[in-house]
Amino acid sequence: MGATQTHSEYQYENMVGKTGFSTEQIKNLHMRFQQLSGNEKTLRREHLKNIPALANNPIKTEIIEAFFDKRNQLDNELGSYEEIGFEEFLMVMSHFRPLSIKTSEEERTAMRRQKVRFLFNMHDTDGDGKITLEEYRKAVEELLSESGTIGQEGARAIADAAMLEVASTNVPNLGPDDFYEGITFEHFEEILKDLEMESRMHVRFLDMNTANLRCGKTSS
Amino acid sequence: MNYSSTKRALAVLITCTFLSLPHGCNGESPHKPNAGATILPPTKPDNGPQAYPEDVPSNLPVFTMDYPRIQIPFEITLWMLLASFAKIGFHVYHKITIWVPESCLFISIGLIVGAIMHSVHEEPPAALSSNVFFLYMLPPIVLDSGYFLPTRPFFENVGTVLWFAVVGTLWNSIGIGMSLFAICHIEAFGVQDINLQENLLFAAIISAVDPVAVLNVFEDISVNEQLYIVVFGECLFSDAVTVVLYNMFSFVAEMEVVEPEDVFLGVARFFVVGLGGMGFGVLFGFVAAFTTRFTSRVREIEPLFIFMFSYLAYLVAELFSISSIMAIVCCALTMKYYVEENVSQRSCTTIRHVVKMLGSISETLIFFFLGVVTITTDHEWNWGYILFTLLFTFLWRGLGVLVLTQIINPFRTIPFNMKDQFGLAYGGLRGAISFALAFTLPDSIGRKQLFVTATIAVILFTVFLQGISIRPLIEFINVRRTNRDIESINVEIHSRLMEHTMAGVEDLCGQWSHFYWKDKFMKFNNRILRRVLIRDSRAESSIVALYKKLELQNAMEILDTVSGDISAAAPSLVSLEQEKKESAKPKKTFMAQDLKNMHNLLSKNMYKIRQRTVAFTSKYALPNDNQPREILIRRHASIRRSLRPGSFQSTIPNSQKYFSLPTGQSLGSKYPSARPSYADDHETMSEVAYPTRRSRFSQPKRSSSGAMMPLHRLGTLKEVPSTDFLNESQGESFGKVHSKPRTGSSHSDSRFPAHRRHFDPPVDNNNGSADDVRNEDEAEEEQQRQHRGALRPPPSWAAEPRDDTPRNPLLRQPQWNPKK
16 A cells, blocks of 8 residues: 655655646645544544544445545555555545646546546445445435435335436346346446536645645644 | 517507507697607606696586596506517417527517607607616616526636626726727717717626526526526626716716826725625615514515515615615525525515516516617717727627636636637627616717617627527537436436535545535524524424425426426526426427436435535535425426326326425325325336336236235335236236235226225235235336335335246336345
8 A cells, every 4th residue: 555655745746647636736635634644644434534524424434435445546456445545545536636628528538437437436335346226225325314204215215216217228128037237337327428527526626725724724 | 480470460559559549549638749659758748738728628527538647657558568468479489589589579579669650750768767777677687687596506606707797897898998999089980079988988888798698598508507607697797887887987977087086986986886785785685584584474465575675775775876786686695595485485486476577577678668769769870980889899708708717717616618718708798788778878978879879789789690699609619518407316316426425525635615615604594694584483393394395396396397497597587488388398208207207206305305415414505596496387287287198197296296285294204195196106107118018007906906005125126027927927816815805905906096095095914915916016016116115114024036937028128136
């Protein structure tokens, strides 16, 4: 694990090439990383779970898991880390880089694909490349967990309907002997192709130093 | 096109009626020959009776006519009627309004009426005086756009919007003014007498963009939200800036010499006026919100407060000569959120309708009037000046967008690309406000005629040329679009998921763009503002109240997704009509219908989290202004219901409506009676979606009996057994079912889904025995069961997967897989 950085300028530059962030942004994120980890070299799940702002988020666990997911490091490994270093942290963050005006069409598609992949990985908890009904239900349930009166059954109904929809849009000619085992990544991409992502899945990573701003302090 | 002749005939008819009236009453008062088609004839009517007092008979008259007495309101009414008829006319053949913006049509009608009036040598109506415009016509227009400003995108892009509106308008006014002033030095044009101040005044007038037509186009082809909101906001705030500039320059234009300190005072005044207006607006907005807290007993006058307070804000701002537009816009923005929570659903609807109605009437009249004036007034046509005005208008607009975007882009998460910029620049139509401002210029301006002519030229040019061409152009260059009518459940789920993810990631990396401030504000809002402004009695049960409201809307949405989708975007002038249009269309296909149904179920449920997160955890979104959208849904629902294909379908919305309307709670948990309606819905849906299944209608008792039993857990996904298998298993299951002395099973051969509802009560305790019957059941039932299971407490057992059953090869329906 690349958890041992000296955080020299050299390493920053290394990461600039890898993640596409600017040096300034990496510095900022590094400060945040240290803030979260309490100046340790690695970040564990407990660190993230303690962020107060995250406490209200219904899909908190998924988000935290995503940071420890090896698949989000773009090197085709499965499984998850116990703790992550700054580089891994940065790699996950790089999914949310905003598009710039210069981004070419291919890059856009690639970035979009990356984001879709990120979402897909959030659902596919066992890493078998398919979102099964159970996984999907779990996700929807958690999403709906904020609304008490809906309850599990409502969430299930929705997940089922959604699953049926995926099945029917993607495999219209499903043979009589076939089962729809789960949503594959291609199917996942297909159903989300109309979804506007350009304006969503982005974080404006600041170039300036946020430590002087109030939001940096109240955050943890 | 036969339509347009109708329209014309209508216009002529009305105009003739209308023109003949004064002549008709000439018999009574022959001294008043030419009062004709004036909306507001200054004082003539009053002179009438006094001029010939001896005409008044001494006896008690059997029949009298007192036209002068009613003339003003009468003629105003007729004008409005004429405009409204025209509007009806356009929408009889709605393709016209798709390709030609409404404003063009109104101007055309105005031109026709003007031509008629001109040919009979009528006076042009002297309706539009400065006071009438500023006190009566402008407020509704601005209130309309202020009230319907989509709040969330607006605040997300508030910087850009204000940047373009304020700086952009200043840029245009000063740029155009200066350039025109330079042109005035060319002797060949003969306009040397126009000084700098007058040029600036004129430039300010034609800087007010009014892109209602553009907004409609944008809405139709659903361009991306950012572009849309910037154009919307620009139109709103550029009006404010323009009026401020107008007042300032028209004051300056009267001055002989402009001292340097006047310039600084002007700049200072600009800010005082703008910020002052904002302050008054917010103040009145809070007062209005606070007032509606107490109106629960007097529902019938509730909407009145909204209008009165907005208008009061406007008038008070006028009184102190600060920006009244800013005041009314801020007032509307501030109170909207609180008021809509306080007032009843009906009042809310009323408010929206009346705001829309007043706004559109006002604008219609101005466009109409523009047409009339174009024909009937004397113009001062100066080729050089007018052509250069046109040129500069385009040039500075384009330049402005280009330059301002370069400056603002680094601050935006999603920068505007060239296509967006083109849309923004090309969307700069000039409209009603420009015309009204020019027309109400004080007479002391030497070249008023020229200014009016030039303004009309610019408006006609932009409205006709750009207004008509913008739709094909935008479609051609393929501006980035936001797909607003999302029809799939997955998309809905994932957009929520993404929102939460983003919020979480922003928390994680500790960089809040606007989320941080949003959060701060929402905390303040929840702790203080809501407590003060929203009625106490709801405080303890606010969740229930909220759910009630949501349930109501959900129920309405079930009835009417289409209009829901449309009004999801900011409703602007035409969207109401489009809804109607939409409702008049026959339903497309069964398939689409089903997608909608599925979507309904989701949105119904998704709504609640959305609401929850917004209102209570309040971190992940601004107040969701989709929430109270319900314009016209109820009315259209009835139309739609009748249009729905299939009789069985038409019964469903009813039941849903009745079941879900009165609840304050979740449908599933509290109202058992609501469940069958869900089931019906789903079953219908699936039947419709996969028509091949209809062949299995031969044994609907399955599903119907299924409806009565506690069902399998949803997790079990099964294949469809082939029909022949079903047939044999049917007999088998018949036997089994009938062998049990159950109330439900005796009815189980009822063929019609509609009947099912009656049988629901006897449901709940026949689990184990039905088990094996269940197992042979078809996928339809399976599916239904799933939904049912979702709505009931989950049964403790699950069906076994039946992988070995033969299947009907005809069934195209993808099966659920018993993955477990």
